[in-house]
Amino acid sequence: MTPADLSSTVLHAVRRAVDEDALRAPVPARVRVERTRPGGRGDYASAVALQLAGPAALPAREVAEILRVRMAGAPGIGRVEITGPGFLNFTLDAAADAAAHGALVRQVLERGTRYGHGDALAGVPLQFSHAREVRAAVTADAVRRLVRAQGAPVRISCHSTSDPDWARLGIAVDAHGQPPVAVDAHGQPPVPPAELPTEIRPVPAGAAAGELLARLGPDATRWGLLRPAGHDRAPLGGELLVQGAGNPLFLVRYAHARAHAFTLGARRLGFTSDPGRAVCEEPEALALLAVIADHPAVLAAAARHRAPDRLARHLEAVAHAFFDFHDAASPLPAGDEKPSAAHRARLALAEAAGTVLAGGLSLLGVSAPPYL
Structure with a gap:
């Protein structure tokens, strides 16, 4: 069970309690769960009962108990406990969790670099506009990639003619010219507001594309x-x-290149990846699985908020988790050691991490070479 799955399970319990009139409070849009801190109980915890106590006019521990009984026995949850003033603590079902982790890795490997793409914005035509400035152009291009990955058709316009060097950055502009004014002479929108382009206006780079390309490359x-x-x-x-x-x-x-190197190394040793329960045995593997499981939500949020930086920071988190896993549990056997089920499972997880990194870099318009 991923953090997103657990959050949905808790939210379902809140909705059920409200529907059954056991809890009179507004249902939140989402429920936050986080890993328990050292010394805490269970695998995850949530403060949702404390958040609902005021609106429900009930003590937080009573709200927590109402939710606890509605989550006991839910698939993937082994035990639900109440601690402190009303925190809900969850211990996951190890067997169900292991199966879910294997299914997650298989899903990533099956979908490849399209893992995390969805249809959250399907059927919503979007228009973006930006000034003739390199950072605005690059940001608009990355936003285009992100929203397309969520199913939205996109059109981008630049206020004036494009800089010819933008093509070397993979930037394409659909139209040129200033967007229409927001109101007409009578103060009314000249077109429906939904048809007005959204302006992409990051802090300017302070340099032209040609200069940046000469110094840094694309x-x-x-x-x-x-x-x-x-x-x-x-x-x-x-x-x-x-x-x-x-x-x-x-x-x-480099994390992407190392994942690729593991695949080549395993091939030379005569074995391939196979997601299995062994992948769930190391804490570092669990941490890497957690950030991989977060990838679809990160892509959706980056598209929704027009914020490519969210994806970039997420890729950094995946890379850090990958190297922690890499250092703690190598997918390749050492010395005369024979490849085991654990090695095959670790290799599958490493390949899944590399796939997420390659897909994320592609959406940012950055290459992911197999060798560095």
Whole structure:
């Protein structure tokens, strides 16, 4: 059971309690669950009962008990406990959790770089507009990729003629010219508001595309422009080219290359990946599985909020989790050790991580070379 699955299970319990008139409170849009801290009980915890206590006019522990009885025995949950003033603590069913983890890895490997793509924005035509400025153009292009991955048709316009160097950054513009004014002479919208383009306006890069390409190349330029939030200045110095763990772009691409190297190494040793229960035995594997499971939600949120930086930061989290896993439990046997079920399962998880990294980089317009 992933954190998203557990959140949905808790939310279902809240809805059920409200429908049964056991709880009189508004149903939240989502329920937050997080891993328990060291010394805490169970695998995950939620403060939803404390959040609902006020609106329900009930003590938080009583709200927690109402929810606990409605989650006991739910698939994937082994035990639900109440601690402190009303925290719900969840211990997952190990057997069901292991099966879910194997299914997650298989899903990633089957869908490939399209894992996490969905239809959340299907049928919603979107229009974006931006100034003749490189960061705005790169951001609009990344937003186009993200919303298309969620099923939306997209059209992008630039206020004036495109910079010819943008083509070297993979940028395409559908139309040129200023978007229509927001109101006419009578103060009324000249077109339905939904048809007005959304303006993409990050803090300008302070340099032209040609200069950035000459100094950094296309991949580092795009990453440097997209990694910071749009309201922050984009650092565009030589640190983007450093081949070290302190450079997030290098870290993400190197993690992808290492995952590829594991596949080649296993092939030389005569075995292939196979998701299985053994993948769930190491804490580092569980942490990597958790960030992989978060990938679809991250893509949907990045598309919805027009925020490619969310995806970039998520890829960094996947890379960090991959290297923790890489250091703790190698997918390749050491010395004269024979490949085991654990090695095959770890290899499958490493390949899934590499797949997520490749797919995410592609949506940012950044290449994911198999070798660095």
